[in-house]
Amino acid sequence: MSLTDTAIRNLKPSEKPRKHADGEGLYLLVNPNGSKLWRMKFRFGGKEKTLAFGAYPAVTLKHARTLRDEAKTSLARAVDPSVIVKVEKAQRVAGGNSFKEIAEELLAKKEDEGKAVATMKNKRFYLKFALADLGSRPVDEIRAPEILVALRKLEKREKLATAGRVRAVIGEVFRYAIATGRAESDPTGALRGAIKANKPRHQSAITDANRFGDLLRAIDAYEGRGEGVKVALQLMALLYPRPGELRQAEWKEFDLYNATWTIPASRAKMRRDHKKPLPRQAVALLMGLKQWTGTGRFVFPSERTVTRSMSDMAMNTALRSMGFSKDTHVPHGFRTTASTLLNQTGNFSPDAIEAELAHLDRNTVRAAYNRGAYWEERVRMAAWWANECDRIRLGAEVIQLKEKRALS
Structure with a gap:
């Protein structure tokens, strides 16, 4: 016999939980403490399973029957209704459904995971191109043509590499939305090949020893923008780190007594501490x-404030002023040179x-081994390279002259 509101209100608790059937699997569970809970x-x-629909009277008899009918519809489609309930709960816990809200959630998650500041800065930079067109849209309503509109704007400006990175970060947002039950698919996969392919451009670098000597001498003679930029370029030549790793270096990372520099995982591209020997x-x-x-935090503080590190354009600008164009040599090029x-x-x-x-070794066991196994060789190599830079700096003519004088 089906339940009625009057019958439900008159139900009294007993010493043990009691089930009161309404029909087609739906029943009201009355507990000894007086709570009345809808179950199906x-x-x-x-396998036998049970769904929980909430407590009476917050969930009325009519609402409970509606939920039961929805569950039956799912079963008719061979879909487990308990899975749907879990997804809906995940959606409620996750929060908003707009592209912007989900993107901010994802960024917050990555920050909590300790992603590098530079990485987070890049993701926010690329996301801003997507937010202008997609930010307020419900993520489950966004389709590939809408994303293509945002990418076409970059394509028209010949920002092809940026367009590719924007598509990639949009895909990250969609995959997170799928994982949290707020989207069913990632439409960015359909956009492969939809815009012009970017031709990768290698970082310009001098790889001839004689021309590298010209560069080293120009750096030594540099007198613009303060001593810090000059020293930064001299260290780039000797240590060839990633430019951002050096620019943002803090004094606490250096052990000058033991001649080591430990770049912390938070700033290292490969998300692991990287220890370098210092010649x-x-x-x-x-x-x-x-x-x-x-006395400050940064080895290379900004010219404007000691609370920030040197600008990412400082070394580039210095090289340009010395006559080395962006097509000849850039700060990152010291890595290629070495x-x-x-x-x-x-x-x-x-x-x-x-x-x-x-550089990342995809075999993590091998990578961990190599960091230790090659340390002594890396120490010798650092000393040899620094001496070689001194030799190259002198130039072939000076070396030959010294050799002749030594023989005479």
Whole structure:
């Protein structure tokens, strides 16, 4: 016999929980404490399961029957209604359904996971191109043509690399929306090949020893924008880190007594601490600079405020003023220069060079081994490279003259 509102109100608790059936699997569970809870029993995949619809009177008899009918519709489509309930709960916990809200959730999650500041800055930069067109739209209503509109704007400006990264970060948002039950698919997959392909451009670098000598001498003679920029470029040549790793370096990362620099995982591209040996020339440069910036946090503070590190354009601007165009050599190019000339010598193993460059080894066990196994070789290599930079800086003519004088 089906339940009525009057009958439900008159139900009294007993010493044990009691079930009062309404029909087609729906029943009201009355507990000894007086609570009245709606439940539905059903079978799926050969197993008996139970759905919880809430408590009476917050969930009325009419509402409970509606929920039961929706569950029956799901069963008729061979869909487990308990899964739907879990998804809806996840959606409520997750929060808003707009692209912007989900994107901000994802960014907050990545920050909590300790992603590098530079990484988060880049993701926010690329997302802003998507938010202008998609920000207020419900994520489950966004289709591939809408995303293409945003990407076409970048394509028309020949920002093809940016367009590719924007598509990738939009895809991240959609995959997070799928995981939290707020979208069913990622439409960015359909956009592969929809805009012009970007031709990768390698970072410009001088790889000829004689021309590299010209660069080293120009840096030594540089007198613009303060001593910090000059020292930064000198250290880029000696240590060849990623430019951002050096610009944002803090004094606490350096152990000048033991001649080491430990780049923390929070700033390292590969999300792991990277320890670099310091040759005596680098230690001397840092010791000299410490007299000027050692009381602050950053090794290379901004010209405007000590609370921020050097601008990402400072070294670029200095190189341009010395006559080295962006097509000739850029700060990142010091890595290519060192890698090329070190590999040409044949004096050091390619694995040791790669370890010094902090390139990712996809085999994590091998990567962990290599960091330790090549340390002694990397120390020798750092000293050799610094001495080689001194030799290259002198130039072939000066070296030959010295050799002749030594023989005479």
